[in-house]
Every structure is written in structure tokens, then in C-alpha cells.
Amino acid sequence: MKENQFRKDFPIFAETGVTYLDSAATSQRPQVVIDAEREFNEKMNANPLRGLYGISIEATDAYENARETVKEFIGADSAREIIFTRNASESLNLVAYSYACSVLKPGDTVLTTIMEHHSNILPWRMAAERTGARVEYLEPEHDGTFTDAELQKKIVKGVKIVAVGHVSNVLGCINPVKKISDMAHAVGAVTVVDAAQSAPHMKVDVKELGADFLVFSGHKLMAPFGIGVLYGRRELLEEMPPFLRGGEMIEYVTHDTEKWAELPHKFEAGTVNATGAYGLDRAIKYLKNVGFDFIRETEDRLTSIIFEEAATLPYFHILGSDDPKNHNGIVSFTIDGVHPHDISSILDGDKICIRAGHHCAQPLLEYLGESSTARASLYLYNTEEDVRFFMDKVKNIRGIMGYGN
Amino acid sequence: MKENQFRKDFPIFAETGVTYLDSAATSQRPQVVIDAEREFNEKMNANPLRGLYGISIEATDAYENARETVKEFIGADSAREIIFTRNASESLNLVAYSYACSVLKPGDTVLTTIMEHHSNILPWRMAAERTGARVEYLEPEHDGTFTDAELQKKIVKGVKIVAVGHVSNVLGCINPVKKISDMAHAVGAVTVVDAAQSAPHMKVDVKELGADFLVFSGHKLMAPFGIGVLYGRRELLEEMPPFLRGGEMIEYVTHDTEKWAELPHKFEAGTVNATGAYGLDRAIKYLKNVGFDFIRETEDRLTSIIFEEAATLPYFHILGSDDPKNHNGIVSFTIDGVHPHDISSILDGDKICIRAGHHCAQPLLEYLGESSTARASLYLYNTEEDVRFFMDKVKNIRGIMGYGN
Amino acid sequence: MAINNLYNNTILNEHNLRPSHKGKLDNPTMILEGVNPTCGDDIFLELQIEDGVITDASFSGSGCAISQASTDMMLDLIIGEDKETALDFADKFMRMIRGEASEEDIDDLDEAGILRDISHMPARVKCAVLGWRTLREMMEKDTTEGYAHEDHDECAAGR
Amino acid sequence: MAINNLYNNTILNEHNLRPSHKGKLDNPTMILEGVNPTCGDDIFLELQIEDGVITDASFSGSGCAISQASTDMMLDLIIGEDKETALDFADKFMRMIRGEASEEDIDDLDEAGILRDISHMPARVKCAVLGWRTLREMMEKDTTEGYAHEDHDECAAGR
Numbered sequence A, B: 001m002k003e004n005q006f007r008k009d010f011p012i013f014a015e016t017g018v019t020y021l022d023s024a025a026t027s028q029r030p031q032v033v034i035d036a037e038r039e040f041n042e043k044m045n046a047n048p049l050r051g052l053y054g055i056s057i058e059a060t061d062a063y064e065n066a067r068e069t070v071k072e073f074i075g076a077d078s079a080r081e082i083i084f085t086r087n088a089s090e091s092l093n094l095v096a097y098s099y100a101c102s103v104l105k106p107g108d109t110v111l112t113t114i115m116e117h118h119s120n121i122l123p124w125r126m127a128a129e130r131t132g133a134r135v136e137y138l139e140p141e142h143d144g145t146f147t148d149a150e151l152q153k154k155i156v157k158g159v160k161i162v163a164v165g166h167v168s169n170v171l172g173c174i175n176p177v178k179k180i181s182d183m184a185h186a187v188g189a190v191t192v193v194d195a196a197q198s199a200p201h202m203k204v205d206v207k208e209l210g211a212d213f214l215v216f217s218g219h220k221l222m223a224p225f226g227i228g229v230l231y232g233r234r235e236l237l238e239e240m241p242p243f244l245r246g247g248e249m250i251e252y253v254t255h256d257t258e259k260w261a262e263l264p265h266k267f268e269a270g271t272v273n274a275t276g277a278y279g280l281d282r283a284i285k286y287l288k289n290v291g292f293d294f295i296r297e298t299e300d301r302l303t304s305i306i307f308e309e310a311a312t313l314p315y316f317h318i319l320g321s322d323d324p325k326n327h328n329g330i331v332s333f334t335i336d337g338v339h340p341h342d343i344s345s346i347l348d349g350d351k352i353c354i355r356a357g358h359h360c361a362q363p364l365l366e367y368l369g370e371s372s373t374a375r376a377s378l379y380l381y382n383t384e385e386d387v388r389f390f391m392d393k394v395k396n397i398r399g400i401m402g403y404g405n
Numbered sequence C, D: 001m002a003i004n005n006l007y008n009n010t011i012l013n014e015h016n017l018r019p020s021h022k023g024k025l026d027n028p029t030m031i032l033e034g035v036n037p038t039c040g041d042d043i044f045l046e047l048q049i050e051d052g053v054i055t056d057a058s059f060s061g062s063g064c065a066i067s068q069a070s071t072d073m074m075l076d077l078i079i080g081e082d083k084e085t086a087l088d089f090a091d092k093f094m095r096m097i098r099g100e101a102s103e104e105d106i107d108d109l110d111e112a113g114i115l116r117d118i119s120h121m122p123a124r125v126k127c128a129v130l131g132w133r134t135l136r137e138m139m140e141k142d143t144t145e146g147y148a149h150e151d152h153d154e155c156a157a158g159r
């Protein structure tokens, strides 16, 4: 069995002994990220952007360097195109409130897909409701692919925004974002790419994807909770009204007037989460050091093991593609006769952490005719031992539930 | 000289040797809070509210217990009235977008005061602009007090929201929130209390203040960046539409419909900042252990020393009340002939951290006829040595700038 | 391992795999839907009440083993009882789940007593109580039809 | 202590306390306002240009010692020079602030060279460059009147 040289960087495994297979919900944090937070608090804790003294300048630099790191990470033109938010959900809401509510007219369409996370559906519904626009959905085949006919039928004039997930958090498939972007741009729409499930696992480049906006969450990428990213093309961000109002996002305020600050500050009201940004900076650096090749290789290898074992169990059904390589470490499954919550609770007895439920993607489950599934999801710290232990315990579940074999 | 037994709990002082007098911008974090973040990451890091397994349940408990702690801390009726946000600014924006934009009608008034932080002005201007309402300002005397005539003139029928800061971040004065609330309620308005500068320093009780909404930031109260609080009276929160949309804030979503989750989750879209909430929980417990009496006594004593020293310097002018007890540890000042930025930079040479600028309260400075001031602000970890060192160095500033004595 | 023990329990498995009261009544006096949206558990509880006595009852819908078995065991207990007694059982069950019931109370709950350890599995508490709080809501509101929300206070431990 | 040294510098103090060019021109060819909104620094730069040569210049407005002295020293340098030379000075100054200037460049900047250490005080960089970037904007855009924004790229180090 191949050793995973990075696993030891994650203290939670030694501390708790869990078999963690829920990284699509949130990732674990490596020691360098945990230490970064402490270091910030002990050595440079001050309100950034405001102070003229040493530790505040250090805090500001830490915060702005993180922006630079994110810019490089996703191939943006300028750090001004990087807005720090709380999480991917807030990033999407920012675009919906500030961009969509400004540009949408009655009769316009926002196109998204039926496999999106709720966070990439509900903000568009809100914007549509306020403006008289409507939301339509691209519908995939059962393996998660979109036919050309489906794309051509729905990406048409009148569509103003195409909001698409890069990788599905249920099926694990990669969507053809570049192709969709090209078609969207051809009909005059802008694209919003939800990279929450892709940015931690593969190279994400805003130019290559043709993304006008792109969002992701730090916490799925080994950074702390409470820090998210919105990328926006500069021309778009410049034109947009601010979203949250308050300190730091203005140039000046008088009794009756106000002038917004320049990008990116226009979109960052109030005291920023500098510690979170600093943690994200370290997380991205750690990620780069591991390398996407290692991640891809590890996830594919372990997913294949799950698939192989699953093939011997007639009651075990995997959603989405039959090819483990099309899963990006995400395996949603059902077991005949056992509710996913029972699966999860039973595995919890052996400290195996998987997710069960609708994965915040109810429209997709409705579309697939499921009400709930179980999901195991992998990341760079997982090992062959993890997945073998998981599948061994899976084999006992039906017996525990009182079914014969 | 009296020793401060709590100072040793804050590692930044030993690490950096700073004299930190900028706690109104952000506070320092005690070891217990720094350790809480690490402990969370090493022992229970998982996405809360979602998982059915051990560490996710622990994470959920940590998060929800923090809500309970906040509820007790501010005297709310129920933990459901406590919404976790990113900071006070976001809390105010939530009320502005969700409540104000729903209830304001053309011709209605939002009343605030000219001494508010930008975060308690700009969201109301946004809401007023969208609804055709207008924003008006209570204007204080130069010491920060409001005359009864001013209150009676402006708190009148047609005012729907009164948004008032509990303690000014420039003048340090306590506003008569209870009195203003009573008057506001008598004309049918709801009150929004900005407790960003009060909650860390004095007992804040939503009932005693008559607050319908109340906000504060964790980071000014020794908690990490990235966690803030909105309290709202349950009846009001129940009626309000959600603000941010996405995961966790719904009960269910189908192809065409959605049903919001119950309070408080309706207002917490996306993955929550559980680490931040856990840190806030620990910070509040630490704060309670120190006690508001100690804080009050320390701040008053040290402020008095600054006032005594200042009285000997004819070029040193303190804004606001002449009584140090009315400053709550906040001393804004100017030095004749020296720009506040130069004051701050010169003091930085001795690792003294103070703030200079408009303190995100430009309308107040405009009203007072200043464009910028310097500000020293205290918290429970400050010592007599801090303020004496500060005032000693202040005495050199005009000499350094080339003025004779 | 408390959890595996519970799942290994033949009583639980029997009520889940072969429930006695799954189905629909011909002429129910009351129907109420109870859901745990976060779980996807969704049950319809039907009661036949005559002169204040529950003469028959059934449930339908889908859910995990714990919600199904708990509801089936509940119906075993309350069929043939009057409303007050049914509510009394519900109170005892809720107390047990909160870890506040006496041994006597738990004895009264008969087979449903096997769920006593669920208080150590907070995430599943809301599954265990789904049928019970739907019942209670029916009794208290005296509704003939309706929808029982997830009750957050009740499930405080089961967040 | 680099900072106290700078503030103790008599050159800086002289230009701040007794600037040579503070005031307004009678017939300026160009006027441009430069602001650092975060600092409250706000200056009006006025130039008199004849046949491409800056024959006179002044500044007014308020700000900290660094922005005031830096602007006054700048005007000492550029009065009597043509536009190209003025722009060349501005380039050298910006290079110095970024820590990229040669000793020769700094020598050319004469008294303004005392601000070389400002590159270690990032928060104050935008004060030091306020006059210079306002000048550059005037020259480059050839505006006769206007408003020079805080330039974030320029001040990257001075966030």
C-alpha cells in the first residue's frame, strides 16, 4: 500500500482517529494553516487597512498578499478583481444582488443547471423575482453530461446570465464550462462559475474557463471557515453598485453624499477577516506544494478502489458516471433497503464520516428521482486504508439492519 | 502602580512589545480564544448542521452553544433571535436589506445620528434610496449629548426606524438609548442599536435598552475576525424575508418552489463560521470572568491619567466630554500644528499603536469641523504604564516636528 | 459502540422491516404530515378517533429506520387509548429522549424504550421524535388535517 | 529608529513649517486636485506653463507633514524645467519610493532624497507621492483642471 506523505500534516487524524470522507462538505486544515491563524493573532493582530502603525501594516500586508496569492491561483489579471467574502454562497449573493438585480429586465433569463448547489440557484431566483426575469435550468443526462442539443436549445438570446457549477457536489462530474461560456458569450450573456468543488482539486483558470465571475470557499480548500472568494472581471465590477455598505468601502461620506472606494474595497464593507485571508494564503501555498497531479492521482486511485469493491455488492448503487475518473473524488451512493441516514449513523459507529441527505442539491435529487443519498468524498489526505476500511464496514450494513446477505 | 492580572493572557504583548491603544478598531485576543480556534480545527473540524457523524455533531454543538452564550450575554428571549454574521456592518446591512427595504414607504424616515459609524449610516441611505424614504440625523451637542428638544423635534410620526449607536467610536459617550427607544416606540418606530463599541465594555441588555435589533462584532470583543452578531426580536425576524440565499437557509427546494428554514437558520446561508462562533463563545466567557466592573474601573482610571497629563499640554485637545468617565476608554484628540497621521507615525517609532483619520465617522468630523483626529482607545489589558508611556512620547511630538516648546 | 448496538437491535429492525401499522386508513378522523426537511423523513399519520378514543391508526411515507420504527412502536402503544393517555406517552417519550425520564416511565414505553440511547446521538433525535411530535401536534391543535413542522426547540439536542 | 529620524529631519520640518510654494497663482495654466481620501490629505497643485516650461507653481490644501513637504520639495525641483524633465524627476521619485532608484537618481532628487526611507513606512507612501502623482497625471493627461484619484497600483506598498 502506498503511503500518503501529506496525511501527517493534518493533526485531526491523530487527535480523533476519524476516517474522514466528507471533504466535499468541508476539508481538514493542515498544521501550517492552523499555525498561521495563531501566528497572526500573536504577532500582527490589528485592524488592517486602517492603522498607520507597525502591526496594522503587517496585518494589511498579510491580507493584501493573500489577495495576490488568490489572483495568481486563478489566473486573474489583477488583484483588484479578487473580492474576499465569507463563503461561496455570499459571493454568489453579491453577484445576484449587485449585478443581476441591476441588469436583469422583465422577460430576461438566468440560466443555471438542475444539478447546482442551492447556493447557485436561490440567489438567481431572488434576482429574477425582483426584476421580472425568470430562471431556467439546463438538464443533464443521468451520468451528468449535457447534450449539445440541450445546450443549444437553452443558451439563446434573452439569456443574460449563465450560472454553472464547475464540478457537481453530488455527481462529481466536470461540467463543460468553457464550451458553455463560449456559447453564453455568443448570445451576450455573462457567466458565473461556481468553483466551490473544483478549485480545491484541479487547476482553475478564469481565462481558460471564460468565467466573468467565479466563486469558491476557503474552507473546502483547507483554509479556515469564514473566508470566501469572488472573482469578477474588472469592467463588470467597476460598473456594479456596492453590495454591503459601511466602513472601508467608501472614499468619503458627507452629510448627504458618498463616494465609493476603488476596487476591491468597494465590495468589502466593515472590518475584513484578515486572519481568514492569511489562512487561505497559506492553504493555497500548501495546495500548490502538494500539486494537483498528486491530488488527481490520489483521488482517482481511491475512487477506483471504491468502484471495484462496489461492483461486488449488488445492492450498492453509485450515482453518475460509471467511470471513477469522472467523479473527482465524489461518490454518491445508495444501499437498497437502507436509508442514507442509517448508513451514515452506522458508519459513524466506526468513526467513518460520510454525508447523507440532499447535499443542498434537492432539485437534482428530485430530477434523479432520489430523496436522499449517502456520499463519500475524498481529498489529498485520504489513503487506501481509508477507503478499504469504509467499504469493509459498508458490507456489514445490511446485516446490521436485519437483512440477510 | 497597580498590576493588571489579565495582561499576561494576551500573547501579542510579549511577542511584539507594542503599546496597543487601538482597541476601538479591534481588540487583542487572549490565549483561550487563540487556543479555541486550534482546538476546533484539531478536534472537531467538520461542516456543522449537516453531518450525522461525531465530529460534525461536536462542531454543531460548539456553534449552537455559542448562540446560547450570546443569547445570555445580551439578555435575548431565545437563541433563535441570535443570527451569526460576519461583522456588525453585515448585521446592519441585513436589517437594511431585509427589514428596511420591506417596510419603508415613500416619505417615511429613517432616523439615525450624525455621530454614527459609516456602517450605521450607509445601509440606511441605501434602503431609503430604494424605497423613496429619507434619512435624517439627530445632531448632538459638542460633548456628544442630545438635548430633549432635539429628540422631540426629530422622533416624530413618520419615523419608521431609529438607528442609534450605543457608544460613539470617536467621542466615547454613551447615548441615551433607552430614552430614544421609548420615544421611538411611542411613534411606532423600531430601534436598531449599534453596540459595536459598547458590548465589549459594559452590560448590554436588549430588553433594558428597548432594542428591536442590536448588532456587534466579535473582533472588538476579543473574538476572531469574521464573526458578528445580529439580535432581532423574534416577531420581526419571523416576518422578514431572508437576506442571503443558499445552502442551510431552506427547508426544501423543488424545481419551482422553496420554503425557508426556521429561525435563526433562515438568515445564515452557506457554510457557517463555526470556528469563529466557538472563538466568540470563549471570548464572552473570558470577558465575563474578567467582569465589567474591572473593565470600567481600569478604563476610567487610565483615561483619567490621560486627561490629567493632557491638562498640562496647552496644544493637546480632547474631543467630547471634559469628564474622563464619559469616554468609555476612547480619547480622540488633536495636537496643534501636527497632522494626526504624523502623530501616529511618530508614535509608531516607539511601537505605540493609535489610530488616526476619520474613524469611519466622517459626518461627525465634518459636523465638529475636523477633517481628521488621532484616537487612543483602551481595553481591559491596558496598564498605567501604557498610558504614561504614551503621554510621555506625546510630549516630544511637537519638538520632533520642529516646533519649539 | 452504542450506535451499532441500537442498529443491531432486532426490535428496531422488526419494526422497520415489518411495521404493523404501515398503510392508510379507510376513514381517518385526522391526517397530519410530519417532516424533517433536513433528513428527508416525511410521514403521514392517520388516526381514527371515536368518543375520544384512538380506535385505529396508521402511518405512511418514507424515512430512516429510526423514524419508521419509532412511529410504528408509538402506534402499538396508543391504539386503544384515549387522547390523554396518548399525550402522556408522548410526554414520557420526549422526556426519555432528553435523558430526563425515570426508569418507570421508560418501562411504560415498552418497546419504544429501546430508543433511550438516542439521546447520545443528537443528530438522530429528530428522526426518533418525528412521529411523536406529529401526534402531539394533532392532539393539541385538534386539527383534522395539516402539516407538522420540524420543531427546533424540541429537537434542540438534535440540531 | 528610522521614523523618528525622518521626522527629526530639519529639511522635512522646514518644508512643512515654512513651505516656499504654498499659496495660489494668479493665472495658472493648470490646476489639479489630488486626494488621499483614507488620509484626508487634499492638495491643489497649480502650474504656470509657458512654451512647455514650468515657469511657476504652487500648492494649497491640507495634509500631513510628509505630503506637504514632499510637494514643496517637488516644486523646488521642477520650477524652471520643461515638462519632460519634470516627468523624469517624478519617475525617479517613484523609483526611489519603491526602493528601486540608483544613488545617482536619488542625488538628482536633491532634498527630496530625504524621503528615501519612506519605502520602509508603507502606510505613508501615499502621503509622500501625493504631489508627485498629481503632477504626473497633469502632465500625462495634459489636463487643465481636474481631480487625481488615489492610485492604488502606485501605492501598492502603501495600502
Ligand SMILES: Cc1ncc(COP(=O)(O)O)c(C=O)c1O
Residues within 6 Å of the ligand: A247, A269, A270, A271, A272, B024, B025, B087, B088, B089, B090, B117, B119, B120, B165, B167, B168, B169, B194, B196, B197, B217, B360
Ligand atoms: C460604532 C461602530 N459601529 C460599527 C462598526 C463596524 O464594525 P465592523 O467593522 O466590525 O463591521 C464599528 C467599528 O469599526 C464601530 O466602531
Ligand SMILES: Cc1ncc(COP(=O)(O)O)c(C=O)c1O
Residues within 6 Å of the ligand: A024, A025, A087, A088, A089, A090, A117, A119, A120, A165, A167, A168, A169, A194, A196, A197, A217, A360, B247, B269, B270, B271, B272
Ligand atoms: C457546488 C457547491 N457550490 C456552493 C457551495 C456553497 O459553499 P459554502 O457553503 O461554503 O457557501 C457548495 C458547498 O457546500 C458546493 O458544493
